[in-house]
Amino acid sequence: MSRTPGEHSNSVPDLTSENITRRKRGYNDDLTEALDQFSYKMIEKWNELKLEFTQEISEIKDSLKNLNETTNELKSEINHIREEYTRMQKTVQNLDIQQNDTQKEVMSLQKSMQYHSDEQDDLKKKTELHAKNIQIISTQLEDVRCQNNKLKSELNEREQRDRLLNIEIVGVPELKDEDLSGIILQLGKRTSLDIKIEDIVRVNRVTPISKQDGRPKHIVAKLSTRQLKDNLISQTRKCRVTTSDLNIPGKVSPVFVNEHLTVSNKSLLKKTKEAAKLKEYQYTWIKNCRIFVRKAATLPAIPIKEEEDLRKIV
Structure with a gap:
């Protein structure tokens, strides 16, 4: 079925310029918007x-x-480290210098020690030599001391032998124009001993070793026999003689007649009395110019000849 031109006009597009422009504007707007x-x-x-x-x-x-x-x-730390490193380098350098100085000092000290060690060895040798010499001299001195003691002992014995006939009278006042021989004769009368003038070999006053003010000099007399001397000493101790018994004027005081001991024996007698008193010995006496001690009447007598014998007093 054919269509008429009027029918086809509804479906044909509108190609007019207005429609074309409107279409273009719509597309452009979309594009612009996009x-x-x-x-x-x-x-x-x-x-x-x-x-x-x-x-x-x-x-x-x-x-x-x-x-x-x-x-x-x-950077600051690095600079600080560098400074520290620089200081450490200087310190190490100083330490090196100090070490060198110390090494020199040590070497010097070693040399000095070696020198002193050598000196000490020499001194030790000299000391040993001196010790030997001192030992020899000490031995010689001991020999000399022994010889000297022996000589002193012999001299003391000789002096004491020369005094075996002597008496020492203590406590007689000194008078002007005194008759010392008459005093000895008067002692004989007081002790009932027949003492003649010819029995008196010599008599004189002597100054004691320890002179004390106000005490008179001792009278030393040498008698003709030892028996007479011993009897006179024994009797005067029994009779207790005083100055009035000897017709001496003034204050009455005791008179003692003793053995005429040497200086050495007098000193030994004094030390013996002190030791005996300390050890409570009852008896200390002298017989024939010899010293004896006895602790009790029933015990034997101990002779004291020298200071070494004092050790026997125990």
């Missing part, structure tokens, strides 16, 4: 990127700033 949207999105994206970039730049700047600070600190 481009605007794209641009907007690009701007937004760019702004986001810019913001992110700015933040990153800021962070990088902060990092760089921190890095710079760290770098500066490191």
Whole structure:
């Protein structure tokens, strides 16, 4: 079935210029809108990127700033280390110098010690030699001491033998123009002994070793026999003679007649009495110019000839 031209006019597009322009404008608007949207999105994206970039730049700047600070600190630390290193180098140099000086001092000290050691060895040898010499001299001195003691003992015995006939009268006052022989004769009368003038070999006063003010000099008389001397000493001890018995004026005082001991024996007698008193010995006496001690009447007598014998008094 054929169509009429009127029927076909509804389906044919409108190709007029107005329609074509309207279509073009619609397409352009869509494109523009799309481009605007794209641009907007690009701007937004760019702004986001810019913001992110700015933040990153800021962070990088902060990092760089921190890095710079760290770098500066490191530089300062490195400078400090360098200074310390320089000081350490100087210190090491000083230590080297000191070590060299110390080594020199040590070497000098070693030499000095060696020198003193050699001196000490020499001194030791000399000391040993001196010790030997001293030992020899000590032995010689001991021999001399023994010989001297022996000589002194022999001399003392000789002096004491020369005094075997002597008596020593103690306590008789000194008078002007005194008759010493008459005093001896008067002692004989007091003790009932027949003493003649010819029995008196000699008589004189002597100054005691320990002179004391107010005490008279002792009278020393040598008699003709030993028996007469012993009897006179024994009797005067029994009679207890005083100055009035000898017709001596003045205050009455005791008179003692003793053995005429040597200086050495008098000193030994004094020490013997002290030792005997300390050890409570009852008896100390002299017979024939010899010293004896006895602790009790029933015990034997101990002769004391020299100081070594005092050890027997125990």
